[in-house]
Amino acid sequence: MQIKKEIQVAGRNFGIEFGERGMLSDAAIFMNYGETVVMVNANASEKPRDGIDFFPLAVDYEEKMYAVGKIPGGFIKREGRPTEKAILSGRAIDRPLRPLFPKGYRNDVQVVCSVLSVENDNLPEILAINGAAFALLISSVPYTTPLAAVMVGLVDGEFILNPTSKEREESLLSLTVCATEDRVMMIEAGAKEIDEDTMIAAIDFGFKACQPIIEMQKEITAAYGKEKKVPVLYTLNQDLEQEVRAFAKDLIAEAMHMVDKDERSKKIDEVKTKVAEAFNEKYPEGKSDISETLYLLQKETVRDMAILEHKRIDGRAFDEIRPLAAEVAVLPRTHGSGIFSRGSTQVMAVTTLGAIGDIQILDGVSEEESKRYIHHYNFPSYSVGETRPMRGPGRREIGHGALAEKALEPLIPNEEEFPYTIRVVSEVLSSNGSTSQASVCASTLALLDAGVPLMRPAAGIAMGLFTTDDLSMEEIVTDIQGVEDFFGDMDFKVAGTSKGITAIQVDTKIAGLSPACIEKSIRDAKTARFEILEVMESAIVEPRPEVSKYAPKITTLQINPDKIRDVIGSGGKVINKIIAETGVKIDIDDTGKVFVGGPDIEMVKKAVAIIEGIVKEVVPGEIYLGKVIKIMPFGAFIEILPNKEGLCHISKLDMKRVEKVEDVVEIGDEILVKVTEIDQQGRINLSRRDALIEMEKKEKAAKEEE
Structure with a gap:
């Protein structure tokens, strides 16, 4: 039986169909919003995957070019590797869903969102997030939390729900809010320097707008949802866990209280060695459980330090930023370069200026067909002191590059003011937390060093969160380093200028963020941003007056x-x-x-x-200095302007009778000629005689005047 349900969202039909299509999927649905249609299929493996210590969720967002009536470009003429936009959309679906699965669930889960039809007023990526939640809820996969997503725009001071194509062009804000019944799960924003109060209000507007969709999900799940399979959740060997905890708890606590990162890492390695020597023989197949127990001990120690002791692992105050440094012009022949350091996080950015023809052509289902400002982010293994094969950019690298691009794009001058294609590459030299926001800072330095007249400098900062298991207590910290990101509950990135916010990206590992947490994070990020901008200004205050001598x-x-x-x-x-x-x-x-x-x-x-x-137009009656390019018996052809030539008849070559053209001119001679006529066929008739007469008159008049 085909089930079809619809509600109104922002004055447009928002609906779901399922039951008779894709029968072999655990859940196969067609989501529609207006004339945008996304098919979502959700499936899970029957058994957990052996030998892993993570939840193997895979979200694929597939853009079908027929959705917008296009044939794919290139030689093969079929969809291939996902576009960057598709990769970013897949990440946006994954991030809010992942924390809502049962802890310890290790079955392979795949959610495939296929874009089948696109109406420009209704974005498929927003529909896909809702569709993924719908599909998982009505499937037998043990996922039970309703989740909705909306977009918020800001036009003429008013918030717009799911703005249309025209409204998006006019909007100062592009905000995606993903929420459950009581908490915000994900925030993704690009903005034209929006103030903090407006951003907080916009997030709240989006949260409330999610609720009707959540109610729809609850009703459909109650009426048509499959019985949920009882998940096989991975649990630690209790005897092993208790013994390891008793042996290592104090050792881990001692190590985690060391302020110096290198000393702390060395001490943790020593503890791991001691634990291995003590338990590997007794529990020969328990290496994974031992490792997981040590991870939990570290995580609990960091959380207890923040929540109970009100201390951070490196001794900083909760609102304190690590030492900052900024420099520019670090490379001699590039068009612009800069290095930004925050603690042991360090990013070098390099700007390259190119011709307008160097723009990036985009082949996808979105309205955007090209990009003039391009930001790329590289995260090599040496940035964390490790070794691994050097491959192309992964989903994380693409996501971080897109975030930095989003933060700076509103500040890039338009084509009329600065007629260049601009590419910035952020190279992570050293990583210890929030390299994406260090990329915003370093890229600003490189752009200014290249002479790009940015509207204002931009900087970014990442906020962190530590909570108790029941979410009753929480502490927010500024400028999280790697260990706080790894063991913490939130990565709340905010970028902007002295005027306002240009980008936000929020990831969480818990069941969402409270309004108080969101507000404090945004306001504390503003204070930190101003501090960072002050340090950046010590390196370069304004754009170079001219582009590099090596730039076009x-x-x-x-x-x-x-x-x-x-x-x-x-x-x-x-x-x-x-x-x-x-x-x-x-x-x-x-x-x-x-x-x-x-x-x-x-x-x-x-x-x-x-x-x-x-x-330039040839004007009858004007005199031109032309070049003889061809000689014929009846006259000479003379180029008076590039690609424009006319005929000077032999009878008009001189004041006196001319027997032979070569007696007066030769090929290559430059002579003055007057345009006497442009006939109906566009042919230009010239006269050297008339030009000589006119020049003679002018000379005579000048002498008389003198």
């Missing part, structure tokens, strides 16, 4: 769109000749805007002059 010099000019074909020429003949002659790069858009760039400013000026000559 770009000039723009506007031509009549009807003249584009003249500049390009048949088969690109004209534009390629200009490029070959000057060594510049030329890009022309459909509006007639021309971008000319190259390393040599004189060659750029030369190319611009040639283009201006090509598009």
Whole structure:
């Protein structure tokens, strides 16, 4: 039986269908919002996966190009590796779901969200989060917590629920809020310098807007949900756990109270060695349980220190930032560079400026077709003192790069003000917590060093959280380091300027965040951000007045769109000749805007002059200095402007009668000619005689005046 249910969300139909499609999946549903349709399939393995110590949840977000009536680009003409947008959407679905599964559940779970139809007013990624929760709730997979997601915009001072395409263009805010009945699970925001009060109110607006969807989930699950399978949860060997705890608890506590990171790590390694010597022989198959017990002891110690002792592992106050440092121009030949350090977290960013033609072309289902500002993030193994094969960027690297890009994108000057394609690469040199926000800081330094006129400098900070198991007590800390991120309950990243917030990303390991936690985190992050910006200003206050001598010099000019074909020429003949002659790069858009760039400013000026000559209109009655390019018995053809030539008849070559054209001019001569006529076919008639007469008159008049 096909089940179909709908409610109204922001004035549009929000519905679910299931029952007769994808019958072999544990749950297969079609979610629709307006004319956007996402199919979600949820399945789990029958048994836990052996030999692992984590929950193997896989979320795949698949963009089908037919959803927007496109055929995929490239040679193969079919969907291949997910786009970065699809990877980010998959991460956004995974992050709020993962903490809500039963602890110790180690069955493989796969959620596949396939985008089948896209209406630009209704974003499929928001629909997919809701669809994933719906599918898991009605399946037999032991997932039981309703979860909803909405987008919040801000237009003319009013919050907009799930803004349309036009509203998103006008909005100062792009906020995704994912929530359960009583807590916020995930926040993802990009903003144009939104103040803290407005952001807090927007999150609350989004939380409340999630509730009707949650009620719908509860009703459908109660009526049509499958019976949940009893999960086989992994539990530690109780005897082993008790013995290891008794042996190692004080040793772990002593180690975790060491302020110095290196000394603490060394001490923990010593404890692990002692525990292994004491228990490996007695429990030969218990290595995994021993490791898990030691992890729990470390986690409990860090939490107890924060909640009961009101102390942080490195001795800092809860609102204290680690030592900061900033420097610019660290690389001699790059267009811009900077290094930002926060404690032992250190990121180097490098800016490269390119021509407008260097923009990134995007092939996906979203409205965005290209990117002019590109941010990439690299996290090599040496940044944490480890070894592993050097592969391409993973989902984490793509996510961190996108977050830094989102934080800085509102501050990038527009194409008219700064006609460059901009790429920033963040290289993590050393990682001990919140490298994504250090990337925001380092990238700001590199952009300013490159002469990019940012609206304002931006900085980022990560807030952390420690709670009790029942969530009754909590402590929020500023600038979490690696161990606090690893053992803590929240990674609350906030980036922005002195004016307001530009980006937020929140991950949590617990059943959500309270309103008080969200508000305090945002307000404390503002205080920290201002402190960081002050240190960054000690390295560079404003953009360099000029771009690097190694960066391309770009000039723009506007031509009549009807003249584009003249500049390009048949088969690109004209534009390629200009490029070959000057060594510049030329890009022309459909509006007639021309971008000319190259390393040599004189060659750029030369190319611009040639283009201006090509598009300049020939005016009858005006005198031009032309070049003889061809001689015929009846006259000479003279190029008076680039790619524009006319005929000077033999009878008009001189004041006197001319027997032979070569008696007056030769190929390559430059002579003055007057345009006497442009006929109906566009042919230009010239007269050297008329030009000589007119010049003679001007000379005579000048002498008389003198």
